[in-house]
Amino acid sequence: MNAHHMPPVATLELDSVGFIHRGHTLLKPTSLRLVGCQRTLIMGPNGAGKSLLMRLAHGLLTPTSGTVRWQGAQPAQAMVFQRPVLLRRSALDNLTYVLAINKAARPELKALPRKAQAMSALEKFGLAHLAKRPARVLSGGEQQRLALARAWLLNPQVLFLDEPTSALDPAAIKAVEDAVLEFHHSGTRIVMTTHDLHQARRLANDVLFLHNGELLEHTPANDFFTAPSSSEAGAFIRGELVW
Amino acid sequence: MLTSDNAFSTALTLILSMDSALIDIVMLSLQVSLMAVMIASLIALPLGAALALWRFPGRNVVIVALNALMGLPPVVAGLCVYLLLSRAGPLGEWGLLFTPTAMVIAQVILVLPIIAALTRQQVEALHGEYAEQLNSLGLTRLRMIPTLLWDARFGLLTVILAGFGRASAEVGAVMIVGGNIDGVTRVMTTSIVLETSKGNLPMALGLGIILLALVTMINAIAHMIGETAKRRLG
Numbered sequence: 001m002n003a004h005h006m007p008p009v010a011t012l013e014l015d016s017v018g019f020i021h022r023g024h025t026l027l028k029p030t031s032l033r034l035v036g037c038q039r040t041l042i043m044g045p046n047g048a049g050k051s052l053l054m055r056l057a058h059g060l061l062t063p064t065s066g067t068v069r070w071q072g073a074q075p076a077q078a079m080v081f082q083r084p085v086l087l088r089r090s091a092l093d094n095l096t097y098v099l100a101i102n103k104a105a106r107p108e109l110k111a112l113p114r115k116a117q118a119m120s121a122l123e124k125f126g127l128a129h130l131a132k133r134p135a136r137v138l139s140g141g142e143q144q145r146l147a148l149a150r151a152w153l154l155n156p157q158v159l160f161l162d163e164p165t166s167a168l169d170p171a172a173i174k175a176v177e178d179a180v181l182e183f184h185h186s187g188t189r190i191v192m193t194t195h196d197l198h199q200a201r202r203l204a205n206d207v208l209f210l211h212n213g214e215l216l217e218h219t220p221a222n223d224f225f226t227a228p229s230s231s232e233a234g235a236f237i238r239g240e241l242v243w
Numbered sequence: 244m245l246t247s248d249n250a251f252s253t254a255l256t257l258i259l260s261m262d263s264a265l266i267d268i269v270m271l272s273l274q275v276s277l278m279a280v281m282i283a284s285l286i287a288l289p290l291g292a293a294l295a296l297w298r299f300p301g302r303n304v305v306i307v308a309l310n311a312l313m314g315l316p317p318v319v320a321g322l323c324v325y326l327l328l329s330r331a332g333p334l335g336e337w338g339l340l341f342t343p344t345a346m347v348i349a350q351v352i353l354v355l356p357i358i359a360a361l362t363r364q365q366v367e368a369l370h371g372e373y374a375e376q377l378n379s380l381g382l383t384r385l386r387m388i389p390t391l392l393w394d395a396r397f398g399l400l401t402v403i404l405a406g407f408g409r410a411s412a413e414v415g416a417v418m419i420v421g422g423n424i425d426g427v428t429r430v431m432t433t434s435i436v437l438e439t440s441k442g443n444l445p446m447a448l449g450l451g452i453i454l455l456a457l458v459t460m461i462n463a464i465a466h467m468i469g470e471t472a473k474r475r476l477g
Contacts, residue, residue, distance in 0.1 A: 060378055078379065085376035088394045097390075098380060134475065154380075 017066035039190040044210035050193040075157035082163040084147035086135035121149040141172025161192040254449030272430040276410040279350030291362025312356035321419030324349040341422040349416035354406040361402040
């Protein structure tokens with residue numbers, strides 16, 4: 001069911017966006033356009049500026065130069081972090097919390113009371129039996145699924161994920177990747193960082209490759225993995241460290 | 244001759260006889276200090292949280308001032324309130340001097356900086372952890388305050404207890420603004436001062452033991468609540 005009821009995803013435009021912190025250039029002026037409902041993977045070695053670029057795009061950080069803008073109305077966004085930040089409350093209360101602060105709800109759940117909406121999200125992500133548990137005592141994989149359930153309730157048009165699986169075991173990684181695909185099927189654009197090549201091959205429609213704070217490529221996934229245009233990306237794919 | 248034996252037996256006799264004057268003193272002590280801590284908390288918790296979240300010129304001055312006020316001598320606080328409330332003072336018409344209300348006001352002034360300064364620290368630490376997530380959810384700083392206060396609740400319980408400890412232990416402020424009037428503004432600490440100066444040391448020590456027992460009990464209850472909740476919520 002591709003989301004014909006969802007409005008088309010707004011285009012994100014970065015125009016010469018740069019970020020300098022205490023005299024260090026962490027991101028060189030970068031221009032790019034993210035168009036349509038794609039799954040974009042941001043790749044690159046540690047310290048390349050992947051998380052930074054994502055935070056600038058999401059609006060958590062303000063660029064020191066250039067502009068970040070959405071064509072048309074700013075879409076509903078959500079972000080899932082490497083280490084999920086959950087409130088010191090039960091799993092269920094973590095979800096009713098975002099429903100209370102956010103007016104928007106998923107259209108298919110709109111008619112339900114908040115608690116029922118939250119329960120349906122818990123069920124969707126396989127967490128219903130943990131509803132009453134304090135979120136902080138859940139396992140790493142369960143916590144990340146709870147963070148995804150929270151994002152699900154926000155009904156985002158764009159979902160940012162920052163290395164969401166880097167601390168998880170294979171089964172939990174699979175659950176997160178399935179969730180990412182589920183978001184995408186329901187009409188949510190995906191922007192995700194990872195340093196895991198296999199994961200990128202499984203999920204990417206297109207790839208942004210960063211190296212030393214510089215955007216070297218923005219390529220469709222097939223091209224990127226078979227014939228990357230930059231030598232750094234080639235070395236990265238072959239598993240040779242690039243610094 | 245004073246021995247700890249007769250101090251304890253005096254204390255015990257006082258408690259067991261349910262002496263009505265003593266009960267009045269104990270109840271007034273609790274009322275004044277608990278009321279002061281409640282009012283101070285209502286102001287200081289949001290104030291401390293706001294101070295943790297907002298950056299403004301002079302913020303460091305405010306923080307240093309609050310930290311310094313944690314050590315405000317009770318007699319100085321008492322004196323200031325005395326000057327405010329005395330007949331010739333700006334609030335003299337209210338006729339509050341030598342009433343329990345005046346004692347509450349003085350203790351609020353003593354307790355408020357403690358709760359505000361420690362709340363600021365706790366909330367700032369928690370905000371460091373939550374900031375990105377809460378920003379991502381689009382929360383305003385104003386809306387973050389209740390979230391952070393609630394999620395810091397276990398630590399803040401200890402903060403409020405520290406405030407209560409200060410209020411229940413101090414004698415200088417309530418002595419000056421309350422006047423230690425028998426049956427009206429006499430509390431445990433002022434009674435202890437009075438009995439000591441009269442040479443009635445067993446009585447003074449007995450009151451001291453009761454005060455200590457009460458404070459211990461309140462702390463124990465708070466500790467148990469905190470531990471139970473922590474175990475359940477992780």
